[in-house]
Amino acid sequence: xxxxGRIAILGLGSMGLGMARSAYAAGLDIIGYDTFAGSRTAFAxxxxxxxxxxxxxVAGRDIIMCVVVNAEQTESxxxxxxxxxxxxxxxxxxxxxxxxxxxxxxxxxxxxxxHDVHYLDAPMSGGPVKAGEGALTFMASGxxxxxxxxxxxxxxxxxxxxxxxxxxxxxxxxKMINQLLAGVHIATACEAMSLAVRMGLEPRDVxxxxxxxxxxSWMFENRVPHIxxxxxxxxxxxxxFTKDLGIVTDTGRANDFPLxxxxxxxxxxxxxxxxxMGADDDASVARVYAALSGLSLPGAKDT
Numbered sequence: 174x175x176x177x178g179r180i181a182i183l184g185l186g187s188m189g190l191g192m193a194r195s196a197y198a199a200g201l202d203i204i205g206y207d208t209f210a211g212s213r214t215a216f217a218x219x220x221x222x223x224x225x226x227x228x229x230x231v232a233g234r235d236i237i238m239c240v241v242v243n244a245e246q247t248e249s250x251x252x253x254x255x256x257x258x259x260x261x262x263x264x265x266x267x268x269x270x271x272x273x274x275x276x277x278x279x280x281x282x283x284x285x286x287x288h289d290v291h292y293l294d295a296p297m298s299g300g301p302v303k304a305g306e307g308a309l310t311f312m313a314s315g316x317x318x319x320x321x322x323x324x325x326x327x328x329x330x331x332x333x334x335x336x337x338x339x340x341x342x343x344x345x346x347x348k349m350i351n352q353l354l355a356g357v358h359i360a361t362a363c364e365a366m367s368l369a370v371r372m373g374l375e376p377r378d379v380x381x382x383x384x385x386x387x388x389x390s391w392m393f394e395n396r397v398p399h400i401x402x403x404x405x406x407x408x409x410x411x412x413x414f415t416k417d418l419g420i421v422t423d424t425g426r427a428n429d430f431p432l433x434x435x436x437x438x439x440x441x442x443x444x445x446x447x448x449x450m451g452a453d454d455d456a457s458v459a460r461v462y463a464a465l466s467g468l469s470l471p472g473a474k475d476t
Contacts, residue, residue, distance in 0.1 A: 178325030181234040185212035189240035191304025199329035206230035244273040263289040275342040282341035291319035294341040296348035308332035314343035352417040358392035360438040367462035399456040403472010412451040
């Protein structure tokens, strides 16, 4: 089994670019690919190697990290008209890092196995900052061979690696649970801050108290500063959670499992997207509450 660490990163967006930089900083043989020239330029300006051709990017690579938006893009990369599945080296590992339905991941892994390519189900958490620091958390599952081959890349990009089993789908199931909690926590943090404003509380006092009290959550602590600053430039966009909570609720329905909290949170993100905030920061849910209730949030002139 090859363990040379020849890596291709497909997708140099906010997460993929940070991951590529971490691998490059670790001295690994890395090439980046993105359809957007600006993303390629950003990595090239760091000294990284890039390709504007998907097939050339994966040629001779034994680790392919796919960091695109969704299942549809992953499907296209692998099995579309210019799909790379049949061109990947035998024994290579394709690591799917996007949040996707577990059933989709299981199907992709089965189809790749027919080309003698391993699938590592490797969604991650941590956001762009931790991606650039090599401090992501990976929730991964796959064959021992897949983990062995992908180890150099994962080690360079991760602070924590959870090996959740030998079968694709288990990593994506865990990520789905994470996204359920993350989405609900963001929506609830926005609701709480909006109510606090309605009650006349000083928003920064609320933040200081809650972050030192039992009501705190990682998402409250991370997202509420965006509200306090009136800054809704996207660190993580509303549309990410309309997608991810859609996966959660679709999976619940397929399993006859009720998900009232996740469903309500999805509606709040959908309202934000419908109001034209889909590409804005996910803390924009607070702006929905403000619009519904006539509130003036911090920096309201910019919202």
